[in-house]
Amino acid sequence: MKPGYLSSRCSRIGASEIRELLKLAERPDVISLAGGLPDPRLFPKEEMTEIAKRVLREVGEKALQYSPTKGTAVFLREAADFMERHGVRLSGEDDIxxxxxxxxxxxxxxxxxIDEGDYVIVEKPTYPAALGAFKVHGARFLGVRMDDGGMDTHDLERVVKEAVNEGKRVKLIYTIPTGHNPYGTTMDNERRKHLLEVAEKYDLLVVEDDPYGLITFVEKEIDKLKSLDKSGRVIYVQSLSKILSPGMRLAWVAGPKDVIEHMALLKQYVDLHTSTLTQYIAAETLRSRVIERNLDRMRRTYKEKRDVMLETLEEEMPEGVEWTKPIGGFFVFVKLPEGIDTSKMLMKAVEKGVAYVPGSAFFYDRSGANTMRLSYSYPPAEMVREGVKRLTRVVRDELAGR
Amino acid sequence: MKPGYLSSRCSRIGASEIRELLKLAERPDVISLAGGLPDPRLFPKEEMTEIAKRVLREVGEKALQYSPTKGTAVFLREAADFMERHGVRLSGEDDIxxxxxxxxxxxxxxxxxIDEGDYVIVEKPTYPAALGAFKVHGARFLGVRMDDGGMDTHDLERVVKEAVNEGKRVKLIYTIPTGHNPYGTTMDNERRKHLLEVAEKYDLLVVEDDPYGLITFVEKEIDKLKSLDKSGRVIYVQSLSKILSPGMRLAWVAGPKDVIEHMALLKQYVDLHTSTLTQYIAAETLRSRVIERNLDRMRRTYKEKRDVMLETLEEEMPEGVEWTKPIGGFFVFVKLPEGIDTSKMLMKAVEKGVAYVPGSAFFYDRSGANTMRLSYSYPPAEMVREGVKRLTRVVRDELAGR
Incomplete structure (x- = not known):
């Protein structure tokens, strides 16, 4: 058989570093602070067992049959209601x-x-799977710096202005404004409004990726960009992976009708439609407020683990190490002194029984060699503490060895 | 907002005619012989309710969590066992x-x-969603004629030879050898072997799309191309949509390791992984032989409806109308006298209370204007009879009006 039967497209697709790393973390003696898996103790198993039973028994003939590419009517209605309960009211120009x-x-x-060569504005660092999803369609990237308040929107304005002046085709701004992955930060309303002003001024679309929007550790729910948007340029992405179950593989997108319409056309080619059965189960979960009833416990659990991680970092890490202080989400981003390469350090860490994700995976230009992402979401609090302690010993060794 | 924010890719993706047509069939007064939906009365609702309950209760923490892109270990094992029970034994060169x-x-x-401009060999007619899936990646097509025995492999040899002589990059042969969609035919073993010889001679891959392989109305199960393949060039696609439930959205591909490996890499970008929950439910369904226990009833039910459709066509249709006689699958392909355009006739048919799919949807070159696909899978037998009767009146009117 000829060896050349694979398409040239294959040279563009590579293994995700994070996914490969998750394999390392499977050793039972390794505490993984790497993957952003939700805590399975928070899955509402009992409620979902009851719901699955009811769905299959009562509407099994529909739940097991083909369904529309855009989604089942009942799921889309419950998704819209859920967003509305959390501050996002769709306009007549929007669809889901x-x-x-x-x-x-x-x-x-x-x-x-995305057309080949279009520019997407991303945070530095940002979510690597988003970089991949845009890059596979030919995107190039421009990065905006971040600080404790999330994306620095003054830097955003500078970056966009410069790109436009250079004649670059800038298409959209991709952002995770709440519980940033990997940076851990949450933008305040002033910055959110400024971001939207920049988008307005340069006529850009905004993709608001919001998996952690409800997992926050502050009194009041954070306003979505989508709810502040007056000109219909925010495309809102809500995943159920972190607040219900990643194994269901369910999310939705709310945005301008023609974008949604074309997504549906492309989805026909990609997988025809999303599982009817999981949509029916999730719709009933949304309708009966399972997520909302679970939310206090989720927030308490993740806040406790965040506290443990921040405390332990504070107690253990040597001078010169910095990290972000999340008020939501699953992640703390750590910056080690210049000269340390967290990719090289990883094997030593795994030997000492702890895993993390090297920061360079989150920078489109592969910078950030001295940074890393720690997740507190999956391991029990005591393991978070022990993991950070182990990591500290690795970092101290590394600093001593310079 | 600028109107030009959609990518140029959008001009390549269009609405599927069949999907659009399904909307017509939603009128309660229309008998749809259009969509290839399985009969929902055959869904093993009771067994699946029990299985879903058990999966969520007993392994909910795994079934609701992220899982590997290639599939959960338990699903892949059950898929391999299922294939082996039905004649496909994988080699060490294969993966799933x-x-x-x-x-x-x-x-x-x-x-x-597929690289831009590569040629895919398809049957004329063939499954339109396959044409779409290849075309969106830049494929061009070459067609092979069909007769009562399915793909005419002598014509296949002629087409491939000619294309290769013209310097065309021919990549693969796509075929639905059993219960062909839309043609209704099933290839015998002699032709299957000949197809594989041609593939061997010209070093082509073969994609064997086999959703209907077990839904046959003959004594013995039909040999898969994959089971006759000696040189590891058949990529076997097994869907659970027709034999278990389309709403689960589950299929698998068994083929050469490097093809599967690259599919997994691309799938990471496309949707990360398939629902863990539906995989767990399906794995248990496979393990406990739910499909096999249901198979007799499935075959009996679809055979009865096929009989009704063929009988009614025989009794009612005027001279000059021809159709295929399926021994498996869901479809009968009908050829009307030259000059009749089934696309134009469709609106009249819907007015008379019956829907079908115009044949041109199944030809990559949009030929076959006087053909149509009828499906007997979804409506009850009596509705199949009534639908064909209504259709006959439309055809007679059309012939009279010429």
């Missing part, structure tokens, strides 16, 4: 589509929005 | 990946195999 997780949302968005 | 329905299988195969 269900997707098989937010990964598919980003892939379809890339497909219908 | 789960996909979100066979649509995604074909999309990923197109992605990893």
């Amino acid at each position: 589509i269900v997707t098989s997780g937010s990964q598919q949302a980003l892939y379809l968005l890339g497909g219908v929005l | 990946i789960v996909t979100s329905g066979s649509q995604q299988a074909l999309y990923l195969l197109g992605g990893v195999l």
Whole structure:
């Protein structure tokens, strides 16, 4: 058989570093602070067992049959209601589509929005799977710096202005404004409004990726960009992976009708439609407020683990190490002194029984060699503490060895 | 907002005619012989309710969590066992990946195999969603004629030879050998072997799309191309849509390791992984032989409806109308006298209370204007009879009006 039967496209697709790393973390003696998996103790198993039973028994003939590409009517209605309960009211210009997780949302968005060579504005660092979903469709990237308040929107304005002056085709701003992955930060309303002003001024679309929007550790729910948007340029992506179950592979996108319409056309080619059965189960979960009833416990659990991680970092890490202080989400981003390469350090860390994600995975230009992402979401609090302690010993060794 | 924010890719993706047509069939007064939906009365609702309950209760923490892109270990093992029970034994050169329905299988195969301008050999007519999945990645097509025995492999040899002589890059042969969609035919073993010889001679891959392989109305199960393949060039696609439930969106692909490996890499970008929950439910369904126990009833039910459709066509249709006689699958392909355009006739048919799919949807070159696909799978037998009667009146009117 000829060896050349694979398409040239294959040279563009590579293994995700994070996914490969998750394999390392499977050793039972390794505490993984790497993957952003939700805590399975928070899955509402009992409620979902009851719901699945009821769905299959009562509407099994529908739940097991083909369904529309955009989503089942009942799921889309419950998704809209859920968003409205959390501050996002859709306009007559908007529409919704269900997707098989937010990964598919980003892939379809890339497909219908990105032409070869178009520029996407991203945070530095940002979510690597989003970089991949845009890049596979030919995107190039421009990065905006971040600080404790999330994306620095003054830097955003500078970057966009410069790119436009150079004649670059800038298409959209991709942002995770709440509980940033990997940076851990949450933008305040002033910055959110400024971001939207910049988008307005330069006529850009905004993709608001919001998996952690409800997992916050502050009194009041954070306003979505989508709810502050007056000109219909925000495309809102809500995943159920972190607040219900990633194994269901369910997310949705709310945005301008023609974007959604074209996503549906592309989705016909990609997988025809998302599982009817999981949509029916999730719709009933949304309708009966399972997520909302679970939210206090979720927030308490993740806040406790965040506290443990921040305390332990504070107690253990040597001078010169810095980290972000999340008020939501799953992640703390750590910066080690210049000269340390966290990719090289990883094997030593795994030997000492702890894993993390090297920061360079989150920078489109592969910078950030001295940074890393720690997740507190999956391991029990005591393991978070022990993991950070182990990591500290690795960092101290590394600093001593310079 | 600028109107030009959609990518140029959007001009390549169009609405599927069949999907659009399904909307017509939603009128309660229309008998749809259009869509290839399985009969929902055959869904094993009771067994699946029990299985879903058990899966969520006993392994909910795994079934609701992220899982590997290639598929959960338990699903892949059960898929391999299922294939082996039905005559496909994988070699050490083969591997398996789960996909979100066979649509995604074909999309990923197109992605990893097709370069812009590559030729794919297809049957005339063939499954339109396969044409779409390959075309969206830049494929061009060459067609092979069909007769009562399915693909005419002598014509195949002629077409391939000619194309190769003209310097065309021919990549693969796509075929639905059993219960062909839309043609209704099943290839005998002699032709299957000949097809594989041609593939061997010209070093082509073969994609065997086999959703109907077990839904046959003959004594013995039909040999898969994959089971006759000696040189590891058959990529086998098995969907659970027709034998278990399309709403689960589950299929798998078994083929050469490097093809599967690259499909998994592309799938990471497309949707990260297929629903863990539906994989767990399906794995248990496979393990406990739910499909096999249901198979007699499935075959009896579809055979009865096929009989009704063929009998009614025989009794009612005027001279000059021809149709195929399926021994498996869901479809009968009808050829009307030259000059009749089934696309134009469709609106009249819907007015008379019956729907079908115009044949031109199944020809990559939009030929076959006087053909149509009828499906007997979804409506009850009596409705199949009534639908064909209504259709006959429309055809007679049309012939009289020429």
